[in-house]
Amino acid sequence: NKALLKELIDKYGASKIVVSIDAKNGKVATHGWEQVSDIDSVDLCKELEQIGVKTIVYTDISKDGMLSGPNFDIYEELSKKTSLDIIASGGVTSIDDIKRLLDMNMYGAIIGKALYDNRIDLKEVLDLC
Template identity: 70%
Template sequence: MILFPAIDIKDNQCVRLTQGKFDQVNVYSADPVEMAKKWESMGARYLHVVDLDGAKSEGFQNKKSIEKIIKSIKIPVQIGGGIRNEERIKELLNAGAQRVIVGTMAIEQQELLTELAAVYKEHLAVSIDALNGKVATRGWQDVADVDSIDLCKLLESIGIKHVVYTDISKDGMLSGPNFHIYEELSQKTGINIIASGGVTTLDDIRKLNSMNLYGAIIGKALYDNRLDFKEALREIN
């Protein structure tokens, strides 16, 4: 299992939101590039970067910070947040991102997503953000009447290889992940699942690792010093 330290960028700063709420922001660093270097130096194999402003507004206000992160470290980076067309996918991949994550497109533009999956293959992932089992879109501001497990099955059928699955109710709450949903996804699909939301303790990591998940994203627990990243890495090695 790969552990992905999360770097969420808002106004070119490294922040964390609580349950995706833009009025509940904690700023952890004014320099996301230095934060990226820190996680690399501690042994991270992969970084998870989110453009929060892009997720909300579809702009690209944090472009310089994201490009600097990619250029400043040697480990691969996956990027999400407001990526709703092929032009943005190309732009990020050309900038050096290893994987680009789309979200809203999986609900609103499934035909386009099918075409892109055939072209970009391993370099394209889908973020499924769920609230009570239903899929949220547009930076978690809208909730569609779409079952998240059914969507995972559909994505697998069209050639998507990786899914970042976030239980919104767990995100930033430091209360542990939704183990039930990850176990169900592991049993019902063959897609590579990256767990996101609520990963807080070494025990959380042990449990997720035992489910043979592809990866887990860690955010607030690292920034609040509730979890030591090097200790977490030892749990999966």
Template identity: 65%
Template sequence: MILFPAIDIKDNKCVRLSQGKFETVNVYSNDPVEMAKKWESIGAEYLHIVDLDGAKDEGFQNRKSIEKIANSINIPMQTGGGIRSEDRIKSLINLGIKRVIVGTMAVENQDLLKELVIKYNEKIAVSIDAYNGKVATRGWQTVGNVDSIEICNFLENIGIKTLVYTDISKDGMLSGPNFKVYEKLIKQTTINIIASGGVTTIKDIEKLSSMNLYGAIIGKALYDNKLNFKEALDASYKE
């Protein structure tokens, strides 16, 4: 199982939110590039970058930081946050991003998503952010009536190969992931599932790994020193 250290960028700083609430922002570093280099040096094989400003209001004010990270590390990175057009996808791929993650588009513009999957194949991934089983969009600011499991089946049918699934109620709360939903997804789809939200302990990682998930994103637990990344890597490799 791949462990993805998360670097959430707001105002070109490395931050973390709790449950996606922008009023809960904590700044962990003024230099996201140095943070990226740190995780790479410890052994990360892939990074997860989120443009929080883009997720909220579709701007691209963190482009400079994302570009600098891409030019400063030798491991691949996946990036999401406010990506709702093909132009944004192309610009990120041109920066060297290996996988571009869309979220709102999967609910609001499914025809475009189908076209993009045909065009860009595995360079496109989808993030499903769920609250009480319903999909949230626009930087988690809007929760509709779309069932989070049903949409995953749709995404598999149109050719999506990688899915980031976040239980918003768990995100940044250091309370453990929603194992039940990942069990459902593993049974009902063949998509590569990346767990996100609440991954806090070595036991969490061991359990997710034993469920044969493709990956897990770790954020606040790393930044609050609740989890040692080297130990987490060791746990993720265990059979």
């Protein structure tokens, strides 16, 4: 609901609103990842930026929980085509992944399974910041 989103940004400020985009193969997924639409995720991010969104959480659901590394290509594309603050989600597996995301100027990263499986040391991550 883009009209509601614009209203919320106007009322609370863009710094208080973060939009989550879930995608698979570059297409937006909805309904708890059950349905993949025909909507291009990068195009949607550009549209959200025009509305006034400043920060997104972008989850590549094909990478989430797979411990196979993030989709660096999509984060690079988003960085080139938008000025959004991007929180990378899905597939973050190692400290090297986090370093690479930092080098790409990602705003943040969500670490799940790799943290629980002790593949990533939280103190080491915090030392990078």
